[in-house]
Amino acid sequence: MNVSHDKNAALDQALELFWTKGYASTSLKDLERATGMHPGSLYAAFGSKAKLYCLSLERYATRLNHLRAELQAQAGSPLEGLAQFILRAHPLSDANAPLPVCYLVKATLETSQGNQAIEDKLSELLTQNDAIFADVFQQAIDAGELPAHSDAAKLARQLSADLAGLCFYALREKDAEVIKDMVGDLATRVRTQH
């Protein structure tokens, strides 16, 4: 009996596995179990474990950016859009959100030495993300929401680092209230910039 597989569904399963277990400690056996695909099919569809991982990173980044764009469109201003994104992107505030920036952060910290293709893909996605943040801050400057002398790129870097710090802290802190508080603080900081 043969089973036909949905590539996207399998990719989502893989994303979740890689996210929770990490790249190195996720085995092909794990991936087979999670996706319901056999090794041959996995390799026919994705090429290799590393390529599958890269695809999962890309898929995640795309989804996160779509959420951001959507919230940005709904919000009354660039900064308010970012603030909403911070509040929504975190899994504690909305379990159905495409989850926190954490996957890219986790990936960056665990694969800092190893497969070159993975590092390149990560670098590409993170740089892209910083550029998007910078773009939003620039819009805020142009709209007069931020002083004209503000440095959009620098603000983007700081937000990137702040989000990463939050992800880290959320991973170890059991008390949801504490995290909610920190997320709220960051959103406020972005809204008011100081």
Added chain:
Amino acid sequence: MNVSHDKNAALDQALELFWTKGYASTSLKDLERATGMHPGSLYAAFGSKAKLYCLSLERYATRLNHLRAELQAQAGSPLEGLAQFILRAHPLSDANAPLPVCYLVKATLETSQGNQAIEDKLSELLTQNDAIFADVFQQAIDAGELPAHSDAAKLARQLSADLAGLCFYALREKDAEVIKDMVGDLATRVRTQH
């Protein structure tokens, strides 16, 4: 020909390896090469790969805390001590420093699911570290360096997250000037608290 080994030196080698490669992707072969010890000796001295890793985490945390205490003693005030610590602990500003908080941060993000003993050890060390930060902030409050209504624990959590965010960003940003800038900004933020 037998070779007698220095356990501490071997532990340092292991620490460095685990730090750069990550726990899962560091093999016993790697550890043998780096420490010059044979598998039997490694197991006689440390028990297992996981225990060796826990020891390296502990060693790192201890060293980092010693540096903090030293800088704290030299500095004119609790907050200034913390600021100095932030400036010094980062590898870009001093290659001989015991390195950034990054090892614990990296470890937390890469072992979020797996060996229970490792998770427990990490949780213990990070909680300990937060407590130390909170203690310093409390000293700052008592000394009048911070307003009496300040929340030492909350400030400690924020600093912990900020340092983690910095570690993350430093890992991917190639431009040393940018990182120096961010480190400096964080130090200033700690000194002036806003």
Added chain:
DNA sequence: GGGCAACTTGAGTGATCACTCAAGAAGGGT
């Protein structure tokens, strides 16, 4: 220098790793 405890050695353990490929099933066109 003989005896013994403590340490070092490294080939070997079974398990698991990422990955392959020949054989079989399914689906479509005629």
Added chain:
DNA sequence: ACCCTTCTTGAGTGATCACTCAAGTTGCCC
């Protein structure tokens, strides 16, 4: 109903994993 392409299957590949242990070496006490 038949062929032919395309996809699925899963046992099998050699490599490498964390780890063990019997044999060998060393250093110390008398």
